Amino acid sequence: MTKTSRRTALAGLSAGLLAMTALTGAAFAQSINLTYLIPSGADGVAVAEELVKSFEAANPDINIDIETRPGGSEGDNLVKTRLATGTMADVFRYNSGSLFQAINPQQFLVDLTNEPWQADVQASFKQVVTAPDGTVRGAPMGAAMGGGIYYNRDIYEELGLSVPTTWAEFMANNEKIKAAGKVAVIQTYGDTWTSQLFVLADYFNVSAKDPNFASRYTANEAKFATDAAALRGFEKLQESFEAGFFNEDFGAAKYDDGIRMISAGEGAHYPMLTFATTAIAATYPENIANVGFFAQPGDDAALNGLTVWMPDGLYIPQTTANMDAAKKFVAFVASVEGCDAQTRAGGASGPYLVNGCTLPADVPPAVTDMLPYFAEGGQNGPALEFLSPIKGPALEQITVEVGSGIRPAADGAALYDEDVRKQAQQLGLPGW
């Protein structure tokens, strides 16, 4: 081969490559590929798949690929890293509230304040995806959740128990369940995050006694260790452990074991967020009718109410190359059709935050039990992480310690205050 002929061959090859890229470029223009990043977990993936399917049916020119990421703090890290390096998917699902504030929404997320669908989004949700500059940067994905206690209705019926409205009644029920030879309270420290529920779901009771706790806490004035009401959450965990109410393998069991046990009646109570209703419906549909739900009781029956978690948000990073298509998808999720698709895939787990969305008539009892707290005369309030930007990252390890009898409640609360201080300093809040 001479030099000239080699050059010609190269030129021909590159011309061919150019032609090919031009062709594929044209093909891309006809069908847009979006990526959609969600936390892994069977129920979440099923909902995402149904949403994508319905959306693609209505928009044949847009194709969406679902990517999954780990949940928990590992997932937080991944989201932050991908945002910081400009490699975030076109649309992603992530927490609202304090974790939303920690990803620097003003710098990284597309401003969605003026999207037409925002008119139908409830103000309580908008507030938890609002950046410090007052712009709304997210759309609701999923239903409002309650943090409280699932109970097995079969066991309650068998032992003739009634739903408790005070902590003392709850403990009395537990005694009877234990006396009947059953597991009273399911704990699953194999997934450490599940250990936080007794503390986090107690926040309605804290705020019922001190409505200003959140702002004092943010301002470095109120502490878990020194505020009697706030300390109760840790104490409740300790009391339940010391009374021997937990399942034998509580240290190693995982969240998936927890939902199996509560639905199959292997345990009577499981403190959890109500998003688990979707998981129970998907994994144990034959037992979903056995699972009921109540708010974590406080010390006063008159102040019985539900601690509410706002659902995740959908966000669009500013680095997306497909802004219009991404906005179309977000608008779809935040519409009535979007709610219906979610209900089809995972069943209804609670009230949606989009006006006009309705729940089907045949919702599971765990959802029915939750609705009175939202109805007239019912009481509910947001969890602390939606009222304050500070949530200490080591809470789940501390609650595992308190719930395993390694550390007493007061010590655990003091340690958590230390952890909170570190987080507040990292956020650069005034007064720390």
Next chain:
Amino acid sequence: MTQAGTAELATPVPTLKRRSPYPGWFFLPAAIIYGVLFLVPTVASLYFSLTRWTLFNSTFIGFDNFAQFLREPFLIKGLINTVLYAVITSSLKVILGLLLAVLLTSQVAARGYLRSVVFFPVLVSTVGVGITFTVLMHPTNGMINEGLALLGIKGPGWLTNPNLALFSVALVDVWKGVGLATVIYIAGIVAIPKDYYEAARIDGATKLQNFFYVTLPLCRPATVTVITLSFIGGLRTFDLIWAMTKGGPGFASDTVASVIYKQYQSGFYGLSTAGNVVLFVLIAVLVVPLTMLLNRKEGHQ
């Protein structure tokens, strides 16, 4: 012949004084890779350890991170756990590795097969081993405790008992790493000249005397290698602990590396970088004297 030999030896000397035929540019690729992947991150991490860093922006805060890191409630426990873990794993690897190597260099049946069986766990992914053993060590449904139950023994919560978790992980680490120690010892034992054993036999040494007075002293270099490797590995240990307990229950099996990782995971990037600087210093402080000590003794032999 001798003349030719000296002539050949003499010729390279002047070339040393001449300029090398290879230009210095040949170092460039290696220098760039080393600089970009090692020097730049190292210097950058020294800087970021002095800042409060959110990945998005950083503020210089002096030595606050180091003060905060040294105040971490579980740092002391993590430090103790780290050293404990390194000592347990490296000493068990030395003892078991040596015994296995003696066994596998003697005339046992299926020697080749047994050697590969012992080495096999080294090849398996650490995280895979961790997850497998987490399942086996489950307090009620795990195969280990179910086996013990058949014998009428109630097995402990291997990974859920705060006093036991670290030791359970260390045992798994030994199971996984002992193969490498064995291979190093086999090489060391095979290299011992047969003459010593012959002389010992003529003197009427027993097998035990053979082991203590011939094998053990003569495979000191292997011992030094095994101790250094497994001790450093133990100090830096992270993957197995993270796969099995995530430092738990609570903080019971935290090591320095897992404390650092948790800071990183929580978004305290500056703080975790400061922790890495501390870990680097700690390893240097422990391992440099250890290596010097072991090597000096070797020199005296």
